[in-house]
Amino acid sequence: MAQKFQNLINGKWVDAVSGRTFENRNPANWEEVVGIFPKSGKEDVDAAVKAARAAFEKWRLVPAPKRGDIMRTIGDLLVKRKEEISREMTREMGKVLAETRGDVQEGIDTAYYAATEGRRLFGHTVPSELPNKFAMAMRVPIGVAGIITPWNFPMAIPTWKMFPAILSGNTCVFKPATDTPKTAAMLVEIMMEAGLPEGVVNIVHGGGSEVGNAITSHPDVDLISFTGSTGVGKQISRDSSETLKRVSLELGGKNAQIVLADADLDLALEAVLWGAFGTTGQRCTATSRLILEEKIYDKFIAMLVDRTNKLKLGDGLLPDSQVGPCVNEGQRKSVQEYVQIGKNEGAKLLAGGNFATEGALAKGWFHQPTIFGDVTPEMRLAKEEIFGPVLSVIRAKDFEESIRILNNTEYGLSSSIFTTDVNKAFTAVRDIQAGITYINAATIGAEAHLPFGGVKKTGNGHREGGWTVYDFYTEWKAVYVDYSGKLQRAQIDNY
Numbered sequence: 001m002a003q004k005f006q007n008l009i010n011g012k013w014v015d016a017v018s019g020r021t022f023e024n025r026n027p028a029n030w031e032e033v034v035g036i037f038p039k040s041g042k043e044d045v046d047a048a049v050k051a052a053r054a055a056f057e058k059w060r061l062v063p064a065p066k067r068g069d070i071m072r073t074i075g076d077l078l079v080k081r082k083e084e085i086s087r088e089m090t091r092e093m094g095k096v097l098a099e100t101r102g103d104v105q106e107g108i109d110t111a112y113y114a115a116t117e118g119r120r121l122f123g124h125t126v127p128s129e130l131p132n133k134f135a136m137a138m139r140v141p142i143g144v145a146g147i148i149t150p151w152n153f154p155m156a157i158p159t160w161k162m163f164p165a166i167l168s169g170n171t172c173v174f175k176p177a178t179d180t181p182k183t184a185a186m187l188v189e190i191m192m193e194a195g196l197p198e199g200v201v202n203i204v205h206g207g208g209s210e211v212g213n214a215i216t217s218h219p220d221v222d223l224i225s226f227t228g229s230t231g232v233g234k235q236i237s238r239d240s241s242e243t244l245k246r247v248s249l250e251l252g253g254k255n256a257q258i259v260l261a262d263a264d265l266d267l268a269l270e271a272v273l274w275g276a277f278g279t280t281g282q283r284c285t286a287t288s289r290l291i292l293e294e295k296i297y298d299k300f301i302a303m304l305v306d307r308t309n310k311l312k313l314g315d316g317l318l319p320d321s322q323v324g325p326c327v328n329e330g331q332r333k334s335v336q337e338y339v340q341i342g343k344n345e346g347a348k349l350l351a352g353g354n355f356a357t358e359g360a361l362a363k364g365w366f367h368q369p370t371i372f373g374d375v376t377p378e379m380r381l382a383k384e385e386i387f388g389p390v391l392s393v394i395r396a397k398d399f400e401e402s403i404r405i406l407n408n409t410e411y412g413l414s415s416s417i418f419t420t421d422v423n424k425a426f427t428a429v430r431d432i433q434a435g436i437t438y439i440n441a442a443t444i445g446a447e448a449h450l451p452f453g454g455v456k457k458t459g460n461g462h463r464e465g466g467w468t469v470y471d472f473y474t475e476w477k478a479v480y481v482d483y484s485g486k487l488q489r490a491q492i493d494n495y
């Protein structure tokens with residue numbers, strides 16, 4: 001009998017008002033039901049927003065260092081349950097255990113960072129232009145934050161959003177992706193166990209068009225933090241504009257790794273295998289394009305194809321699996337469609353290209369790691385986010401052309417260049433259009449205490465992670481204290 005889960009509203013676990021439910025299945029074995037979850041609607045969102053609004057009035061008055069103490073306890077509880085959560089995450093979304101452990105660790109790092117931020121949340125003091133007058137700017141919480149997340153980082157992404165939101169004094173209504181509701185439920189359970197008052201965090205399970213839309217268009221939600229596809233991000237931007245919400249959008253990517261002729265090719269090879277096929281290519285920062293300097297193209301392709309063909313597909317819970325399944329049937333179908341597009345466009349299929357259907361893999365959404373060579377920058381393969389285990393290899397004449405090709409995309413999340421020439425490395429840092437640039441490292445591997453986000457159509461200019469995310473979750477309030485005992489008119493009495 002599959003485990004049944006509920007929404008958390010105002011500190012109580014409850015079913016959807018309609019009583020409807022949905023199932024979540026293991027992508028490595030679709031016969032296995034991971035859990036049954038409430039298929040919520042607008043009325044559930046209304047109740048959650050009401051609870052979050054009421055809780056905000058008290059939570060905003062709790063001193064930030066005290067809120068930080070709860071964050072520390074959340075971190076401690078995540079450490080305790082890291083292995084259990086990692087296994088459940090692999091079961092519900094497929095990535096291999098080493099990676100789900102990394103995902104939970106990112107949540108732990110974010111909790112401890114937020115705990116210490118409780119004793120910072122720095123403001124500014126500045127001199128006033130008038131005598132006997134004190135001037136400062138301080139951060140204040142905003143209100144109710146709607147948190148809408150994708151399935152590929154079921155722990156890291158919700159924690160990147162909710163921990164700074166709550167540490168800053170806001171309250172949350174959280175809608176996780178329908179492919180990863182169990183990890184989300186475990187996270188919220190831990191947050192409550194750590195001592196958050198009722199209503200500070202609420203979780204409402206269900207689909208994007210029902211629950212997501214009810215949050216983004218709700219008049220009493222002040223902020224939306226969304227991570228997901230560019231199409232849905234644009235929709236959310238429109239839906240939340242009527243009520244003038246503050247909106248942070250972290251969207252798609254088409255990340256590239258450049259390998260120059262002077263690079264350490266063995267190192268570049270390890271990086272591209274990890275960047276392209278880690279998380280089965282389903283990372284916003286995945287290496288989707290490999291740009292090779294012409295002189296080493298044939299040599300590097302031979303090395304890459306050989307190693308790719310040896311990658312072991314399998315259930316992420318098995319110790320020898322290196323690449324797990326796609327998250328669901330639709331995602332694998334979309335990968336297969338791109339393989340067909342690549343063939344039609346005249347790119348050269350060098351590895352993979354098919355579903356994996358043998359033996360134990362037959363019951364999962366497995367797709368072989370796939371490489372296309374001779375891809376040109378105009379092809380759809382080079383332009384569109386595939387979000388699966390497909391790597392497109394593009395030739396570049398020289399360093400300058402490799403940068404032009406890398407920048408020739410509407411996205412701008414992550415990027416990487418392998419070179420031993422320090423001048424080229426720094427020129428690349430200057431000229432690459434992306435929110436993240438790695439020198440001699442893969443396109444994936446962001447750390448919790450640095451800004452995370454992209455340029456161009458990857459987002460709308462906000463950043464998650466580190467100190468920068470606190471700018472999103474707080475308003476600046478300017479405060480003047482006049483201790484002169486008389487009316488002093490700024491810009492008038494002093495000039």
Ligand code: NAD
Nearest residue numbers: 149150151176177208212213228229232250251252253284
């Ligand atoms: P998605 O856009 O389909 O869904 C993301 C979330 O939005 C889900 O919870 C979904 O239910 C919800 N949603 C869908 N329609 C909605 C609507 N109309 N209103 C409100 N909410 C709605 O994305 P996905 O398939 O879950 O994730 C993959 C995408 O996420 C990729 O494009 C990937 O690049 C992107 N992503 C970006 C980052 C980043 O930081 N830039 C990180 C991870 C994933």
